[in-house]
Amino acid sequence: MNAFHAKYQTEIEQILAKYPPERKRSAVMPLLFLAQRDDNYISPNELADIAEILEMSVTDVASVVGFYTLFYDQHEGRYRIQVCTDLPCALRGAETFFEALCKELGVSSGGTTPDGLFTIEEVKCLAACHRAPVFQVQGDGEIAYYENQTAETALQVIAALREKAVQEARSREGAA
């Protein structure tokens, strides 16, 4: 049993149980999401471990990571804030919203805050043009959607996430 399998043993076994044993590779996407849960990226070791569990070649697993835009193999922020700046959103002020957000976080597009918590990036259509500005936050194994945003409301979301991280760190320290 490799490191990844040991780390999420019960989850992995639950996931694998959903698929017939000879079609193990069907579980590749759930496992990749699992690998992404803690630090929002898939490390080369996790890639190799998933390949081993599913009896696939590492290259095949990596190619799935490459194909889907919500899988990452680069270690960046714990939360990825993804703002749609396509035309309909831009018409509703998404660009200024994005710039304001960048300014507040002190990073440029695609950048990560120094505390390693947030990466902000522009993405293509999030399918909510009529409720723009809209952004999604990917992190902790979840994706949350925020519509009809202003810089202020977005910053509240960010502050809440930051507070959550601080609380977690504190409780970890307390446990230690």
Place this chain on the structure above:
Amino acid sequence: MANQVTLTIDDLTVTVPEGTLVVDAARKAGIDIPVFCYHPKMEPVGMCRMCLVQVGRPMVDRATGQPVLDADGQPKIQFSPKLETSCTIPVSEGMVIRTNTPEVLRAHRDIIEFLLTSHPLDCPICDKGGECPLQDLTRAYGPGQSRFLLDDKMRLAKHVPLGELIYLDRERCILCARCIRFQDEIVDEPVLSFYHRGRSMQIVTYSDPPFDSYFSGNTTDICPVGALTTADFRFAARPWELKNNASICTQCPVGCNTTLNTRREVKSGGKWVVKRVMPRQNELVNEIWICDKGRFGYHYAESGERILSPHVRKEQGLVPVSWDEALDLVEQRLRQAGAGTVTLAGGRLANEDLFNLAQVTDHLGGRKLLHTQVGGGEYVQRYGLGKGSNLGELGKGDAILVIASDLQEEAPVWWLRVKRAADRGAALMVLNPRPTRLDPYARFIHHYRYGEELEALGRLAAGEGELAEAAEALRSAENLVIFYGSEGLGLAETTALAREAAGLLAGSGRAGKVNSGLIGVWQQNNTLGAYDMGFRPEADLAGALSGSGLAWIAAADPAGDHPALEAALKQAGFLVVQDLFMTRTAQMADVVLPAQAFTEREGTFTSGERRVQRFYPAVAAPPGPLADFSIAARVGLRVGIELEGASAATVMLRIAASVPAYAGLDYALISEVSEQWPIIGREDRYYGGTGYDNHQGLGVQLQPDAVTDPDGEVSIAMAAPAPLQVPEGAVYLAPVTRLYDQGLTLKPSMKIVGQRMARREVWLNPETAARLGFGAASLVTLEGEGWTASGVEIRVDEQLPPDVLLAPRSVGIPATGPEAVRLRPLVTEPEA
């Protein structure tokens, strides 16, 4: 025979079997539809859109199901509103295909324009330039001008090593996926894949080592652009400067047909040198593939360490002398030794060499011995594949049994052919002591204990226990091919195994049948030819050599193989060695005769499937060395037997006259070719990559003795192997073969395949290693019978059976068969 379908392509009426793709049907009719992603050896994907054509089908009245007729009484043709990809459409009755309407030509032009939007057009420095499908099709179909902006071209990495053998140029790649599909569909080692999508899509490998496949070189052949190129041929020459010389690969008994591309080179003083090895199409042998060992392992022939003149031992050691002086001495000693002469030949020699050597030895009354660790050639002569066999035809209803062989390591192209046969539905049975890369395709796998191969075969024949189903499949199979190898076995064991396997074949009435037979996985390319020329392995080789009046060793290195043989050679009356290199045996010799490499001369090899194939000279031989048959003829002339020493073709005529199995053979017959399917390598090149057309011969398969002489029998004077007793504290050593061995034919190519070479290490199950008191990576000294090997690294592998130690051949561990060895920790000498 499948149903035939008649259709019209560009006003030409074509009749082809049902299921043929339109693009193939057109090709058969002589109409070339341009393609990039389609390859006749792989499933179509329709990705590149280059093969768009207009497709019309007869109109059918829905109410009656009858074809609608026009005013002339002809079926009315309805053309699709859009163009269709001809590589994904199977033919249908009455179909009308148009490949050259303005609409189609416009589509071709636009596709090329799209493909070139981000192509760097650096043809002048591209190794593919000159034999590049994209280049050729751009000239034939391209627009000449692009409407896209030059500044929008992608700028990507131009030199990405996918491992040390293959380089990727990301800019040139047109994302046809031929390489990915080759690795996935044909080899089933999916180590290449697409990453990202849309305009960011690129080829990646994540394997360790990168691009981990023995067939990686083939992807450079089928790449329709210069995206994949080999490290070996990097900037070595432009394709149009190269000469094509037909040859046969000498690395293993498959006998892949190859083309040696040669050019003059400044570094070599203006001499012609081999620049690269390419596969040559022979659908009966290697199709259009070769393994990387064959592709990159040719460098030994041009090594600077070759012996260039005859040597004779004098007081100061071996000194270079003239041919006359050396041959005078050989003559004198041969006359003295007479019937005490022992000729030991290796399986690297050509049939012509072996024939002449045999003739001289017979004339003197000496013994003809074959240096091999795999025996049983007599059984292959009798029960080998029937004439006209083709592993490529095996499929549903046929059975293939592979016993005691890690086929991918021992003979990669056979592995590929067997795997493909299993893909087509052949029942593959793998009997081996440990898991191998053939297991995933096997219908029946049986892992027996090392040393119990005969029992395993017996169990299969009897259909005992878990093998009952396999035995039934074997019995009911239309054809049966049995491969036997040397996994953990030596000469005596393989001989016994061959006998049992032959018995299984003969017992089921398949002796001599087409597409059935016994194949020995030899360690050298022409071991079977040596059997045919009368050489036989000797169980007590050391005894035979030490008792000889004169030992004549040709293309073999017994002293390098085992200390016992080295000791035996010291006792031989006189030692004559004929070889390319100063091997350990040559260093002991009294006379050394320099031989020519296979690139410098012509001759024939007999492959493991008993196909006699011809190789041609590609480069000039250096002054000094002679062809082995020529050396033997000169020696023969001196001791009183007239032999042909100038023309290999004439030697073949003599072989035909005196070796019954070769009766009627001559070079003209061996060089005959017939049209092969799929048609590749025509001038246009785009259809099958750069795999070359075969103009120089498909070879001739020999008829097994079971057909020509049904009442004959095989008698071998070799004692059955005694079961090995492993004493307390020792462990069972099983010699195994690694593809990239450190043998004579590969070592000089070290700089190319260096890091993939077999190392001086042995493999154990972790528990066995722990029991013996060693962990992974510890260095030990092995002590076998009459030998020790020190500085050997321990490696562990959980998949291995317990209580056995796997030792790769050729890395300086002189085990020639299974034996009990002791392990001692390596004691480093305290520094003085």
Place this chain on the structure above:
Amino acid sequence: MLVRGLLTTLKAFLTEKTVTVQYPEQKRMVRTRFRGRHVLRRYEDTGLERCIGCSLCEAACPADAIFVEASENSDEERYSPGERYASTYEINMLRCIFCGYCEDACPTEAIVLSDNYELSFHDRASAIYTKEMLLEPVPPGGKPTPQRTPPGVYTRAIPEMSDPTD
């Protein structure tokens, strides 16, 4: 008759300018499109060789006078921009017919036919011009090859064209 002929000669002798040139002291101007001995050019700013060893001149040569062998550049040892350079470049001047096809074929304008027509040899071997003989001197401001260059700068063998139709 004789006198008339002599008169013509005399008239020419006295009135017309002499056409003879005192070669080699005096040299005649060559025409702008004169095709003389080849020169392998360098880039004026860097001194890097233009030739990338593509062998297209060799392919175009109707007289089979050119022999090229290529090798790989590295940033430690760079001869030309891009990955490839000519490690051997030879022209056999006895074979050359000065047709200029090599110039036409060259994708980097590396080989040009110069004004030099002084090509005479005492033996056949000296008629083979090597790369050292053909390369033009390092331009002022450039460095001799091989050069040590910063990584990632000279990645393209073919120079960027400002106007591809040019």
